[in-house]
Amino acid sequence: MDSKKSVKNFGDFDEAAAYILQLLSKQIGINSLFIAKNDGHINNILKVHNADKKLVEEGSSMPLIQSYCSLSINHGAVPLIIDDVSKNELTRSMEITKNYGQGTFVGVPVYYSDNTVYGTICGLDDQFHKLSEEDLYTFEMMSTLLTYVLELEKANQQIQTLTAPIVPVTKGVAIVPVIGDITAPRAEVIIKHVLEKCSSEPMDYLIIDVSGVLQINAVVGEYLLKLVSILKVIGVTPVITGIQPFMALKVPHFAAALKDVLIEANLEAALKNLGFVLIKNEKKNQTFV
Structure with missing residues (x-):
């Protein structure tokens, strides 16, 4: 008997973002996964998938420079991984680190096709979480996929207007x-x-x-x-x-x-x-x- 695979259709970037976070959660298991957008000054948390603890609040925002996302952007296109935010020199003195104890952070920028920064896709836990090379590769692939979705949405909006x-x-x-x-x-x-x-x-x-x-x-x-x-x-x-x-x-x-x-x-x-x-x-x- 032939089996039919259902095709996932996304209405917009938000739907695709939520689905990607669900997939990441199943594979990686880190407590909180989120996608943030920034304008160079403010970091806005657009989509969040929290597992056991609500470490990240969807819809929240803060100055970009005070966020872990800024560190990820400065790090470049490859994932930034911080095993223990309380000890790492990049994060130990940051105000938000008080909320996450000896937790782990991983983040990778999301770009538009012209290489300008849209935001980041990140993982965060308040306890140490071991991330494999495969996990990091998956983060990179999901960032690339989000770029593709962003460009599709932009093209669709232009077509609709035209x-x-x-x-x-x-x-x-x-x-x-x-x-x-x-x-x-x-x-x-x-x-x-x-x-x-x-x-x-x-x-x-x-x-x-x-x-x-x-x-x-x-x-x-x-x-x-x-x-x-x-x-x-x-x-x-x-x-x-x-x-x-x-x-x-x-x-x-x-x-x-x-x-x-x-x-x-x-x-x-x-x-x-x-x-x-x-x-x-x-x-x-x-x-x-």
């Missing part, structure tokens, strides 16, 4: 054509991208064209409504074009919730409503003026 570009029409008027499948994460990226654009450039009207949307559900409908509401709050008038019949059927309240919003069948009608006229020049190219 598939909903903001196209300027004239001063104060722009179009955002939304194309393809809309997922909740993609909707969030679109909203963020739109708000960044509206904050950097004066905008009076933003035409949201959804004629290229392939699928919609209640969750996605809520995100689109959220975008419309936010635009109103910041003083930008939203205009919706291209609503398809299947959208009204799948999300019945969608059209009703947009009753106070200008809705047009297509882009041409929306632009005409805003006072633009379609003309043809001598080279037979159409343009709005």
Whole structure:
């Protein structure tokens, strides 16, 4: 009988990070494993896997220079291992060492593909923990894997933004054509991208064209409504074009919730409503003026 292996799919970097820490915990057995991110000044603990004792608090932060993570970054791409933090010259005088007795620390930096530092992946115990060469190699491999995941997430965000570009029409008027499948994460990226654009450039009207949307559900409908509401709050008038019949059927309240919003069948009608006229020049190219 054939056996089927399940494939692990990750929604984002956080999910991948949590899974990697679980794998490390099973193989290495050190009490606390964590992934930290820093901006060069503050060290933020993003993901933690504590076994028996809660030695590291997820969501906590401290000045980078006061953390063991800074030592790992300064050590370079290979793992830094400190068998006894209470005796090692790098850690014995640090304030946080008081919390870990004669414990063991291991850490390796996590890099972006351009070799800038994202943060670290570390292990910590308040008692001596023997780490093998294989354990250290695993830490290095997991750091490389996190770099790969980071770059995938960055590329995906860029793709999502590019598939909903903001196209300027004239001063104060722009179009955002939304194309393809809309997922909740993609909707969030679109909203963020739109708000960044509206904050950097004066905008009076933003035409949201959804004629290229392939699928919609209640969750996605809520995100689109959220975008419309936010635009109103910041003083930008939203205009919706291209609503398809299947959208009204799948999300019945969608059209009703947009009753106070200008809705047009297509882009041409929306632009005409805003006072633009379609003309043809001598080279037979159409343009709005």
